Amino acid sequence: MVQDESDTLKEIIEVDVWGSIQEILNWGIRIGTGDKSLHVTVGLLLIVILTFLMTGFVLKWLRQILTHKMDKEDQLKFISVFKFIKYATYMVVVLITLSMAGIDITLLITASAALFVGLGLALQELFQDVIGGIFIIVDKSLSVGDIIEIEGRVGKVFEIKLRTVRAITRDDKVIIIPNHKFINETIFNYTQNHKTTRENVKIGVAYGSDVVLVTRILEKIAQSQRGILKNPKPFVLFEDFGDSALLFSLNYYTNDSFTDLRIKSDVRYTIDAEFRKHNISIPFPQRDVHVFQHKNSNEKE
Numbered sequence: 001m002v003q004d005e006s007d008t009l010k011e012i013i014e015v016d017v018w019g020s021i022q023e024i025l026n027w028g029i030r031i032g033t034g035d036k037s038l039h040v041t042v043g044l045l046l047i048v049i050l051t052f053l054m055t056g057f058v059l060k061w062l063r064q065i066l067t068h069k070m071d072k073e074d075q076l077k078f079i080s081v082f083k084f085i086k087y088a089t090y091m092v093v094v095l096i097t098l099s100m101a102g103i104d105i106t107l108l109i110t111a112s113a114a115l116f117v118g119l120g121l122a123l124q125e126l127f128q129d130v131i132g133g134i135f136i137i138v139d140k141s142l143s144v145g146d147i148i149e150i151e152g153r154v155g156k157v158f159e160i161k162l163r164t165v166r167a168i169t170r171d172d173k174v175i176i177i178p179n180h181k182f183i184n185e186t187i188f189n190y191t192q193n194h195k196t197t198r199e200n201v202k203i204g205v206a207y208g209s210d211v212v213l214v215t216r217i218l219e220k221i222a223q224s225q226r227g228i229l230k231n232p233k234p235f236v237l238f239e240d241f242g243d244s245a246l247l248f249s250l251n252y253y254t255n256d257s258f259t260d261l262r263i264k265s266d267v268r269y270t271i272d273a274e275f276r277k278h279n280i281s282i283p284f285p286q287r288d289v290h291v292f293q294h295k296n297s298n299e300k301e
Helices: 002-026 042-067 072-100 106-122 124-139 211-224 257-277
Strands: 028-031 038-041 147-150 153-160 164-169 174-178 197-205 235-241 246-254
Touching (some): 042 072, 124 153, 124 174, 211 246, 246 257
Antiparallel strands (some): 028 038, 197 246, 235 246
């Protein structure tokens, strides 16, 4: 008898406690009126908080798995991208949690639709830059130290961010390139595969010049010029018979194409000096002008 009363009292206490907990969890406020109103309760907030914590734990775990084999620099880039993924994931998880809790999220989606459309139009180019930055990081189409050419300018990349790429030009000016240009435009990357690039200097000599001597002089200049690699070996091409000159090109390889303008300048100085020494002239374009005199119709023949 005593045992039965004790069990009954225990059940009453448990029911009271559970009832009190339910009352606390169901306490909240109602936003809006009618069928589209939103009832925010303490229990709902606890569910959202727990979902946030679990989502954060899963995202952190995924980030560690994806970045543990990356270089330190790539890890920093990926973390910047991952922040956007994290925010989007949190938003989706919250909406799914509210929907599973029995709340009609149509009101939230409808209220925020116009805002999202406005932000999407206003930040369209920003999103393109961010997507471009993600592509650069994922497919490694660009790295710090690469030499690129964009819109006729050559620059060396020294910083890659999520929205922009920064490069320094040959005249020591910083150029800031939005990342969407790497998606929409053709960019020349001189050092994507390796640091060695082939360059050339074009020369024209007068007709009648000794082409064998010209070739020998150009090869000798390339072999002695600082900054030109001995291997692969430089070579000379007799390109064409021009209007006013015999056209040659001195082709060589260098592992510092960023400062190649100085190498080309030194090569041209040396070519001019050697050609003068061997009496080889560099012609300039010539035009023959013919003057015709027309008779006046009033003049007597």
